[in-house]
Amino acid sequence: xxxxxxxxxxxxxxxxxxxxxxxxxxxxxxxGPMDLASGSFLDLLNGTRGLxxxxxxxxxxxxxxxxxxxxxxxxxxAGLLDDARGGGPAADTLRRKKEVLxxxxxxxxxxxxxxxxxxxxxxxxAARRSQRVQVRGAGRVGAVLASLLAGAGVGxxxxxxxxxxxxxxxxxxxxxxxxxxxRRDEAARRAVRRAAPGRSPRRAPAQAPSEEGDPGxxxxxxxxxxxxxxxxxxxxxxxxxxxxxxxxxxxxVVEGTGVVGPFVLPGExxxxxxxxxxxxxxxxxxxxLVAQWRSGRQRQVRPCDLTLATTTxxxxxxxxxxxxxxxxxxxxxxRWEVSVPALHWHARPVWPHPACPCAAAERGKGEHPxxxxxxHETMAVQRPSERCREAEAERPAGxxxxxx
Numbered sequence: 001x002x003x004x005x006x007x008x009x010x011x012x013x014x015x016x017x018x019x020x021x022x023x024x025x026x027x028x029x030x031x032g033p034m035d036l037a038s039g040s041f042l043d044l045l046n047g048t049r050g051l052x053x054x055x056x057x058x059x060x061x062x063x064x065x066x067x068x069x070x071x072x073x074x075x076x077x078a079g080l081l082d083d084a085r086g087g088g089p090a091a092d093t094l095r096r097k098k099e100v101l102x103x104x105x106x107x108x109x110x111x112x113x114x115x116x117x118x119x120x121x122x123x124x125x126a127a128r129r130s131q132r133v134q135v136r137g138a139g140r141v142g143a144v145l146a147s148l149l150a151g152a153g154v155g156x157x158x159x160x161x162x163x164x165x166x167x168x169x170x171x172x173x174x175x176x177x178x179x180x181x182x183r184r185d186e187a188a189r190r191a192v193r194r195a196a197p198g199r200s201p202r203r204a205p206a207q208a209p210s211e212e213g214d215p216g217x218x219x220x221x222x223x224x225x226x227x228x229x230x231x232x233x234x235x236x237x238x239x240x241x242x243x244x245x246x247x248x249x250x251x252x253v254v255e256g257t258g259v260v261g262p263f264v265l266p267g268e269x270x271x272x273x274x275x276x277x278x279x280x281x282x283x284x285x286x287x288x289l290v291a292q293w294r295s296g297r298q299r300q301v302r303p304c305d306l307t308l309a310t311t312t313x314x315x316x317x318x319x320x321x322x323x324x325x326x327x328x329x330x331x332x333x334x335r336w337e338v339s340v341p342a343l344h345w346h347a348r349p350v351w352p353h354p355a356c357p358c359a360a361a362e363r364g365k366g367e368h369p370x371x372x373x374x375x376h377e378t379m380a381v382q383r384p385s386e387r388c389r390e391a392e393a394e395r396p397a398g399x400x401x402x403x404x
Contacts, residue, residue: 271360
């Protein structure tokens with residue numbers, strides 16, 4: 001181990017005996033009592049020295065025997081320590097790809113804020129390169145979303161759509177103006193390749209995707225260009241991913257509202273069918289309205305504010321990455337919505353419905369996967385807000401597939 005105080009957290013002294021790591025309430029914590037010698041020793045925890053060399057430096061600074069190990073252990077338990085050489089073989093491979101890692105260093109620093117054990121951050125970042133995600137829809141939301149995932153280090157991002165790029169599909173970070181007239185799926189895949197920091201690891205022929213709904217996908221994101229499909233997602237459109245147990249996420253823009261969710265863990269959380277059944281319970285006219293909205297072909301260009309679409313794509317990508325990194329996002333069993341011009345995000349729950357064939361209501365009795373974990377026991381560590389950091393929650397077992 002080559003210990004390193006997480007560089008993503010700025011450090012400052014609150015008084016002569018108390019050091020604060022981090023600035024924001026979400027991540028800041030204080031550590032004390034800390035004497036001046038120990039405080040000076042923190043500068044040596046920069047990832048360039050192993051434990052034995054650090055012990056020698058501690059003796060040179062007249063620190064008591066065992067003090068270095070105690071300090072390192074305390075920082076690690078507080079989640080403030082990283083390992084410059086940790087993360088396993090995949091992380092070592094990523095370190096050797098300097099150009100790729102340099103592109104991803106901001107993402108690595110961010111992951112260090114949400115992981116606890118030394119080496120976990122780069123281990124998670126390296127694991128993204130083995131993930132396979134499919135995005136269904138290559139409009140203003142889907143194409144940007146796919147590019148964001150590729151740019152964040154996801155190894156394989158497949159985009160599916162039909163038709164050709166129209167001028168109104170163009171968006172910064174998504175489909176470029178020169179792609180107008182090209183096949184949508186091919187143009188979106190080119191955008192994904194441009195956004196990726198490096199080529200994904202080679203996949204053996206037996207692991208190649210065969211068709212939509214292939215259970216080898218870690219995640220499928222449904223980002224339709226049709227606003228009716230965003231507002232009232234058709235359960236039949238997700239039959240393949242439901243039957244294969246593939247986690248999937250809905251995202252898109254309808255009129256002046258951006259929608260992210262629900263994130264569906266098949267058999268565990270509310271799905272599109274549950275959403276439809278719940279809406280029918282509340283409004284008996286709902287099926288009649290949906291049938292009218294879906295009938296006929298809409299020839300006019302549907303509203304899709306560029307900044308709203310980009311905001312929606314960004315939040316959906318963040319929820320997708322949270323799952324790929326081993327967490328259950330807050331869109332599991334909920335739809336996050338934001339509308340112009342006020343732009344206030346709010347969540348609408350999507351409960352498992354007993355009439356839905358997904359059987360989530362029967363299996364879970366309305367319970368949702370917990371995102372809570374046990375808090376760390378630290379050496380006199382407190383947040384300024386008097387809240388303790390929560391340890392990472394284990395992903396619950398279920399019928400859905402993950403990290404294939």
